[in-house]
Amino acid sequence: MSITAEARLLQISAASNPSSKWERVIKLEQGVYSVKNKEKTGGSLDIRVPKDQAEGFVNNKRERYKFRFCKVFDQETTQEEIFENIALPVADSVLDGYNGTIFAYGQTDSGKTFTISGGPERYIDRGIIPRTLSYLFQRLDQESNMIYSTHISYMEIYNETAYDLLDSRNEESRLEDLPKVVITEDAEQNVQIRNLSCHQAATEEEALNLFFLGDTNRVIAETPVNHASTRSHCIFTIHLCRREPGSATLRRSKLHLVDLAGSDRASKTGLSGHLLTEAKYINVSLLYLEQVIIALSEMNRTHIPYRNSLLTFLLKDSLGGNCMTTMIATLSLDKGNIDESISTCRYAQRVAVIKNEAVLNEELDPVLLIARLKRENQLLKEQLAMVTEEQRDDKLTMEESQKLEELVKAFLYDPDPDVVLSLGPDMRKIQHCFSLLKVTYD
Numbered sequence: 435m436s437i438t439a440e441a442r443l444l445q446i447s448a449a450s451n452p453s454s455k456w457e458r459v460i461k462l463e464q465g466v467y468s469v470k471n472k473e474k475t476g477g478s479l480d481i482r483v484p485k486d487q488a489e490g491f492v493n494n495k496r497e498r499y500k501f502r503f504c505k506v507f508d509q510e511t512t513q514e515e516i517f518e519n520i521a522l523p524v525a526d527s528v529l530d531g532y533n534g535t536i537f538a539y540g541q542t543d544s545g546k547t548f549t550i551s552g553g554p555e556r557y558i559d560r561g562i563i564p565r566t567l568s569y570l571f572q573r574l575d576q577e578s579n580m581i582y583s584t585h586i587s588y589m590e591i592y593n594e595t596a597y598d599l600l601d602s603r604n605e606e607s608r609l610e611d612l613p614k615v616v617i618t619e620d621a622e623q624n625v626q627i628r629n630l631s632c633h634q635a636a637t638e639e640e641a642l643n644l645f646f647l648g649d650t651n652r653v654i655a656e657t658p659v660n661h662a663s664t665r666s667h668c669i670f671t672i673h674l675c676r677r678e679p680g681s682a683t684l685r686r687s688k689l690h691l692v693d694l695a696g697s698d699r700a701s702k703t704g705l706s707g708h709l710l711t712e713a714k715y716i717n718v719s720l721l722y723l724e725q726v727i728i729a730l731s732e733m734n735r736t737h738i739p740y741r742n743s744l745l746t747f748l749l750k751d752s753l754g755g756n757c758m759t760t761m762i763a764t765l766s767l768d769k770g771n772i773d774e775s776i777s778t779c780r781y782a783q784r785v786a787v788i789k790n791e792a793v794l795n796e797e798l799d800p801v802l803l804i805a806r807l808k809r810e811n812q813l814l815k816e817q818l819a820m821v822t823e824e825q826r827d828d829k830l831t832m833e834e835s836q837k838l839e840e841l842v843k844a845f846l847y848d849p850d851p852d853v854v855l856s857l858g859p860d861m862r863k864i865q866h867c868f869s870l871l872k873v874t875y876d
């Protein structure tokens with residue numbers, strides 16, 4: 435189905451943090467949808483079902499549906515506004531060391547891919563992925579005092595099987611022939627992923643190239659039977675690792691940007707053959723996603739059924755727990771889609787009630803930690819020797835003096851502010867180094 439000239443698109447965000455500054459009331463055409471955004475109460479969407487509504491299976495007895503969201507974006511909203519309102523706060527929290535997920539849910543052709551990836555024709559139509567990459571690299575470049583690394587992975591889940599969109603064999607093989615991505619859990623119940631490549635991207639350009647490569651591979655894999663964009667879930671992940679120079683504390687965080695399969699496929703009746711199989715898989719995975727979301731919103735729930743589907747298993751640490759999750763529900767304003775729009779809104783409202791306790795992902799880099807402990811150990815040994823050993827009074831050899839010069843040079847030019855000039859308990863060496871430093875600074 436393609437968008438006709440009169441079709442209008444509307445995007446709704448059911449984000450968890452209503453901080454919108456703008457406030458406006460828009461009466462949309464057809465008198466069917468009206469949108470209000472208020473700074474204090476957030477956004478609301480009114481759907482009035484016309485009495486003569488014949489299409490779909492909307493119950494005509496009820497004529498008015500009102501949904502509240504953190505924000506509601508009408509079809510005039512630019513991609514930049516969507517980025518600033520939805521993705522930027524999540525990107526900021528990822529930079530602070532928290533995990534983040536943004537996913538787009540909605541019926542086919544309602545604008546999920548447009549929102550997450552962007553439109554193909556104009557630069558201003560860039561979606562959340564390229565804008566977020568650009569923002570993250572800009573921020574990382576500004577913080578030149580931080581050491582960071584970024585990695586990208588891109589995966590597709592089709593018929594409950596996951597594939598690596600960045601696998602280099604993608605160009606020659608069909609998606610179905612590639613090794614399947616396997617998701618398991620370790621003893622601590624952390625999700626482990628096999629057969630998914632994770633590529634380092636040192637610059638925005640490198641990261642964008644990986645994004646384009648994944649998208650191209652997705653298109654190559656499409657056949658008339660497997661129109662992947664509509665029938666698969668796509669997960670673009672940015673992995674970030676940051677550390678201050680000299681610090682042994684690493685902050686690891688990741689941002690999943692998820693373009694879900696068209697939700698209407700799940701409810702279409704009269705399908706047969708492979709279409710029916712696909713619909714069943716989509717139906718089941720979106721149903722499990724919903725079940726997990728509902729379970730997360732219930733207080734005192736001890737078991738969350740993440741393992742029921744690949745999607746929820748993969749997003750285990752990205753829906754509940756240690757993550758900031760934002761859902762964008764996209765609606766198509768075509769009159770015939772009112773039933774789908776209502777069902778999308780209901781789904782989005784259930785997602786909006788999740789309250790996550792986001793936890794900072796800090797850990798110690800074992801290599802740096804060992805180096806630091808060795809240094810401390812050496813210092814302690816030297817201090818001990820200083821008070822227990824006898825001092826020598828013979829002259830330093832030529833070799834010893836040269837070695838000390840090298841040590842002083844290395845100390846002076848090391849960018850690490852915590853670097854230590856370790857000389858041992860020998861007072862002759864300490865005095866010699868002071869003389870060298872005096873010469874350098876005279």
Ligand SMILES: Nc1ncnc2c1ncn2[C@@H]1O[C@H](COP(=O)(O)OP(=O)(O)OP(=O)(O)O)[C@@H](O)[C@H]1O
Nearest residue numbers: 437443541542543544545546547548553663664696
């Ligand atoms: N906000 C928008 N402004 C302009 N064009 C849009 C907008 N949203 C979507 N479109 C256009 O509508 C068409 C369908 O959008 P898109 O492919 O993003 O839908 P989708 O929900 O991802 O569909 P599918 O489930 O098939 O992947 C595309 O041609 C896209 O460029």
